[in-house]
Amino acid sequence: MIGEPIMLFRDENGRARALEDRCCHRFAPLSKGRLEADGNIRCLYHCLKFSSDGRCTEIPGQDIIPDAAFVPAYEVEERHGWLWIWMGDKNNADRSLIPPAVGPDDPRYIMRPGRMDYEANYELINDNLTDFSHLSYVHSASFGASESWADERPVVRRIDRGIRVTRWVGGSDKSPVNDDAPEALRSGLSPETALFQTYDYLAPGILTMLSQVLPIELMPDDRGPPDAAVVPIMETFTSQAVTPIDDKHSRYFFAFGPWAKAGDEAADQIYEVTKLAFSEDKEIIEAQQRIINLKPGREVMTSADVGPAQMRSVIRKLIKSETAYEVTSQ
Amino acid sequence: MIGEPIMLFRDENGRARALEDRCCHRFAPLSKGRLEADGNIRCLYHCLKFSSDGRCTEIPGQDIIPDAAFVPAYEVEERHGWLWIWMGDKNNADRSLIPPAVGPDDPRYIMRPGRMDYEANYELINDNLTDFSHLSYVHSASFGASESWADERPVVRRIDRGIRVTRWVGGSDKSPVNDDAPEALRSGLSPETALFQTYDYLAPGILTMLSQVLPIELMPDDRGPPDAAVVPIMETFTSQAVTPIDDKHSRYFFAFGPWAKAGDEAADQIYEVTKLAFSEDKEIIEAQQRIINLKPGREVMTSADVGPAQMRSVIRKLIKSETAYEVTSQ
Amino acid sequence: MIGEPIMLFRDENGRARALEDRCCHRFAPLSKGRLEADGNIRCLYHCLKFSSDGRCTEIPGQDIIPDAAFVPAYEVEERHGWLWIWMGDKNNADRSLIPPAVGPDDPRYIMRPGRMDYEANYELINDNLTDFSHLSYVHSASFGASESWADERPVVRRIDRGIRVTRWVGGSDKSPVNDDAPEALRSGLSPETALFQTYDYLAPGILTMLSQVLPIELMPDDRGPPDAAVVPIMETFTSQAVTPIDDKHSRYFFAFGPWAKAGDEAADQIYEVTKLAFSEDKEIIEAQQRIINLKPGREVMTSADVGPAQMRSVIRKLIKSETAYEVTSQ
Numbered sequence: 001m002i003g004e005p006i007m008l009f010r011d012e013n014g015r016a017r018a019l020e021d022r023c024c025h026r027f028a029p030l031s032k033g034r035l036e037a038d039g040n041i042r043c044l045y046h047c048l049k050f051s052s053d054g055r056c057t058e059i060p061g062q063d064i065i066p067d068a069a070f071v072p073a074y075e076v077e078e079r080h081g082w083l084w085i086w087m088g089d090k091n092n093a094d095r096s097l098i099p100p101a102v103g104p105d106d107p108r109y110i111m112r113p114g115r116m117d118y119e120a121n122y123e124l125i126n127d128n129l130t131d132f133s134h135l136s137y138v139h140s141a142s143f144g145a146s147e148s149w150a151d152e153r154p155v156v157r158r159i160d161r162g163i164r165v166t167r168w169v170g171g172s173d174k175s176p177v178n179d180d181a182p183e184a185l186r187s188g189l190s191p192e193t194a195l196f197q198t199y200d201y202l203a204p205g206i207l208t209m210l211s212q213v214l215p216i217e218l219m220p221d222d223r224g225p226p227d228a229a230v231v232p233i234m235e236t237f238t239s240q241a242v243t244p245i246d247d248k249h250s251r252y253f254f255a256f257g258p259w260a261k262a263g264d265e266a267a268d269q270i271y272e273v274t275k276l277a278f279s280e281d282k283e284i285i286e287a288q289q290r291i292i293n294l295k296p297g298r299e300v301m302t303s304a305d306v307g308p309a310q311m312r313s314v315i316r317k318l319i320k321s322e323t324a325y326e327v328t329s330q
Numbered sequence: 331m332i333g334e335p336i337m338l339f340r341d342e343n344g345r346a347r348a349l350e351d352r353c354c355h356r357f358a359p360l361s362k363g364r365l366e367a368d369g370n371i372r373c374l375y376h377c378l379k380f381s382s383d384g385r386c387t388e389i390p391g392q393d394i395i396p397d398a399a400f401v402p403a404y405e406v407e408e409r410h411g412w413l414w415i416w417m418g419d420k421n422n423a424d425r426s427l428i429p430p431a432v433g434p435d436d437p438r439y440i441m442r443p444g445r446m447d448y449e450a451n452y453e454l455i456n457d458n459l460t461d462f463s464h465l466s467y468v469h470s471a472s473f474g475a476s477e478s479w480a481d482e483r484p485v486v487r488r489i490d491r492g493i494r495v496t497r498w499v500g501g502s503d504k505s506p507v508n509d510d511a512p513e514a515l516r517s518g519l520s521p522e523t524a525l526f527q528t529y530d531y532l533a534p535g536i537l538t539m540l541s542q543v544l545p546i547e548l549m550p551d552d553r554g555p556p557d558a559a560v561v562p563i564m565e566t567f568t569s570q571a572v573t574p575i576d577d578k579h580s581r582y583f584f585a586f587g588p589w590a591k592a593g594d595e596a597a598d599q600i601y602e603v604t605k606l607a608f609s610e611d612k613e614i615i616e617a618q619q620r621i622i623n624l625k626p627g628r629e630v631m632t633s634a635d636v637g638p639a640q641m642r643s644v645i646r647k648l649i650k651s652e653t654a655y656e657v658t659s660q
Numbered sequence: 661m662i663g664e665p666i667m668l669f670r671d672e673n674g675r676a677r678a679l680e681d682r683c684c685h686r687f688a689p690l691s692k693g694r695l696e697a698d699g700n701i702r703c704l705y706h707c708l709k710f711s712s713d714g715r716c717t718e719i720p721g722q723d724i725i726p727d728a729a730f731v732p733a734y735e736v737e738e739r740h741g742w743l744w745i746w747m748g749d750k751n752n753a754d755r756s757l758i759p760p761a762v763g764p765d766d767p768r769y770i771m772r773p774g775r776m777d778y779e780a781n782y783e784l785i786n787d788n789l790t791d792f793s794h795l796s797y798v799h800s801a802s803f804g805a806s807e808s809w810a811d812e813r814p815v816v817r818r819i820d821r822g823i824r825v826t827r828w829v830g831g832s833d834k835s836p837v838n839d840d841a842p843e844a845l846r847s848g849l850s851p852e853t854a855l856f857q858t859y860d861y862l863a864p865g866i867l868t869m870l871s872q873v874l875p876i877e878l879m880p881d882d883r884g885p886p887d888a889a890v891v892p893i894m895e896t897f898t899s900q901a902v903t904p905i906d907d908k909h910s911r912y913f914f915a916f917g918p919w920a921k922a923g924d925e926a927a928d929q930i931y932e933v934t935k936l937a938f939s940e941d942k943e944i945i946e947a948q949q950r951i952i953n954l955k956p957g958r959e960v961m962t963s964a965d966v967g968p969a970q971m972r973s974v975i976r977k978l979i980k981s982e983t984a985y986e987v988t989s990q
Contacts, residue, residue, distance in 0.1 A: 024960040025961075027951045302376070464706050480706070480721055625665065630729045632719050
């Protein structure tokens with residue numbers, strides 16, 4: 001559940017594990033304890049010991065261990081350089097729900113990972129990531145984004161647990177970037193090419209996005225995806241994951257990078273500009289949260305809000321269905 | 331309303347304007363936006379544009395602007411070096427309610443302006459400013475105030491939206507200041523002279539005070555104001571405005587200065603001692619607020635509390651009448 | 661009552677006094693006031709004066725002092741280098757309830773006093789002090805405590821307003837300390853000796869503990885106290901007092917020291933190691949409080965929790981009886 005303290009660690013086999021960070025005895029945090037040679041965790045207040053799946057295996061000075069002596073364990077899966085945790089009932093954990101993110105271990109790309117903490121609700125970050133019209137103004141200095149982003153309206157389609165957003169930006173008078181954009185982001189762009197972007201955004205806040213520079217004549221009339229056989233002029237990928245901490249705090253994980261052939265220098269440049277751009281987002285979103293704290297209310301939506309509105313709807317429905325499940329299962 | 335975020339800016343004609351600091355779209359603060367050449371404000375999140383009276387004039391990538399797309403505007407008037415804002419309905423804004431404060435632009439005085447932020451409710455500052463008996467102890471080091479202030483009881487009269495406080499302090503054994511008071515404040519004071527002070531204190535917390543040193547024989551028997559034709563030996567003026575931010579925070583604006591003929595040096599001295607004195611008030615009032623936070627309750631009033639009690643009553647009545655108005659007008 | 665602001669001072673006779681730290685007039689803290697030559701306290705906002713028992717003795721500029729003008733006074737007693745305050749009705753203050761603590765003024769011991777502030781509820785500190793099984797792990801580095809502490813179960817007996825805890829630790833294979841324990845704490849310990857400890861823990865959180873190193877053959881079969889006539893090989897005393905500030909803050913007073921013949925150097929060493937050990941407690945207890953803030957709940961008790969459970973029960977009963985008293989007496 002949101003707001004719960006979690007301890008992550010690797011067991012004796014190096015496998016990632018998650019326990020509630022709260023000894024069942026006196027509620028001291030297990031993360032102040034110690035990982036023993038047998039992969040067990042020992043609380044360093046009164047020294048109860050727990051197996052990596054949460055069972056209490058020792059109480060000093062006491063032979064009998066009561067059934068109630070355990071800490072909740074959560075399912076964890078390590079993929080794409082990230083740990084994916086299922087905070088609900090272990091039996092409902094479904095690894096097939098983990099999206100096909102791309103991490104530093106993927107040889108196709110040179111991905112650089114990062115992390116930021118937000119003093120903002122995760123849905124404000126979702127709103128930001130499901131509507132790129134903000135690129136023109138928030139990121140003109142970092143990404144060198146042109147005004148095309150605010151004028152274009154992408155195609156937004158509902159998918160399972162989220163939305164799919166695709167857009168083409170480019171052509172003779174609609175370049176996605178300004179002349180002073182970083183070199184690595186201008187790579188391949190010209191009046192004869194366009195940027196094709198497609199991303200899935202999944203609950204609670206996971207983005208996996210492919211961007212390709214393509215000859216503009218390959219843009220289909222319906223602005224749909226290009227033929228899969230086409231080899232792009234340039235390609236980048238980014239994986240991003242917004243994790244709610246509590247009502248007003250979120251943790252934002254991301255990885256960004258170009259395809260392998262672009263080389264380390266381009267990867268470095270993209271990573272630096274990404275960090276700068278994300279700090280621009282953080283500044284405006286945290287300011288937005290402070291205003292909402294002062295005065296909440298009903299927003300006036302624009303035609304650019306199709307993505308945010310659909311994503312909020314997806315999350316409302318998932319929350320509703322999970323709440324119903326919990327009531328039923330008790 | 332108290333607690334609302336406000337953005338102040340000058341439009342293309344240099345006129346001061348006030349908008350709610352909250353874009354109607356996503357609630358980003360407009361104060362992080364940009365003032366355009368046409369005097370419009372552009373939000374720098376998704377770039378909606380607003381006229382200086384709050385109408386949305388542009389939504390990028392969208393032709394139709396919904397009626398709901400506006401931010402509330404407030405009436406603002408610039409006088410005495412201050413901006414006076416009417417936080418209610420524009421149609422009820424009445425410029426004749428702005429009191430005759432004296433600011434740095436008044437040639438009769440050399441006024442120096444300042445500002446302090448308080449971690450205290452505005453009424454605690456009102457209590458302070460409507461009862462000068464605290465001068466003897468809080469300000470003996472700064473203003474060099476004598477014990478006369480605590481012993482004297484001023485004449486307090488109810489006026490429209492506030493109170494009028496007048497007092498005479500002085501004579502052979504009742505000097506308003508100690509021997510070590512700053513020179514500029516001792517100017518003209520002697521056993522043969524007295525200090526006459528009159529100030530209006532108006533809701534929510536505006537003080538405009540004239541102080542004059544006069545020959546003591548000009549003090550009327552009823553301790554009323556001196557004959558208006560009399561030329562004083564020395565004169566100072568101060569304007570002060572307590573602005574509630576929220577329940578426990580206030581912003582305090584002030585200007586203080588002697589008449590023009592006293593010269594810059596005296597004005598500087600008076601300003602320095604005023605800032606010192608106001609920091610003494612801030613220290614005791616914020617301490618008072620912390621105690622009240624721990625343990626509120628009913629105060630024991632003294633005979634020096636005529637001013638504070640009347641001023642609180644004025645404010646209670648105004649709040650009641652405005653609340654009634656709001657209910658009626660809905 | 662918990663959470664009330666209190667001002668402690670010495671009157672004209674040097675006697676410790678306690679007044680509510682809140683002038684009855686405008687609630688300015690009296691602790692920002694001044695102690696006058698006559699032992700009265702003058703508030704330095706509007707200068708009301710109060711006798712050391714709380715009566716208002718002067719209001720500047722006013723002859724009559726209303727009956728309501730007083731601040732509550734509390735009974736205070738100075739003993740063992742500490743001030744013992746009775747926060748209830750003065751008439752119910754019973755000095756016989758002050759426990760026989762040992763302070764720096766006691767010639768039998770070289771006591772060094774100290775103080776720590778905790779961001780934790782006082783009962784979490786009580787839990788810590790009524791169950792020494794945590795010594796083995798929390799204090800292995802400071803006190804050099806061995807694993808015997810976690811394995812031994814002391815004798816816990818209910819006494820008036822608290823519990824009495826006694827234990828023997830020692831013998832050939834159960835040394836109370838590791839080889840690297842500080843020298844002063846190892847003094848007299850050997851395979852032929854044992855540590856005898858007895859302490860009373862009284863509400864709300866007062867510990868007075870005698871520790872003696874004795875020949876192991878003097879340990880009675882029932883592990884009860886040794887014969888009173890026996891002269892120990894080494895002896896220390898500690899007095900500790902946990903004072904609730906509010907629901908999540910406590911102030912912890914302590915004094916620790918060896919008997920006089922051990923000398924200053926041993927006393928210094930014991931004091932330094934005590935401060936280190938208490939900072940270890942503070943770290944784990946404040947972490948525990950933070951976890952509880954995130955997620956309270958029902959703890960799983962162990963057989964080492966006899967002391968904590970009994971002490972909590974003592975406090976529950978006292979709170980209940982005092983609450984009943986208050987209702988009756990109104």
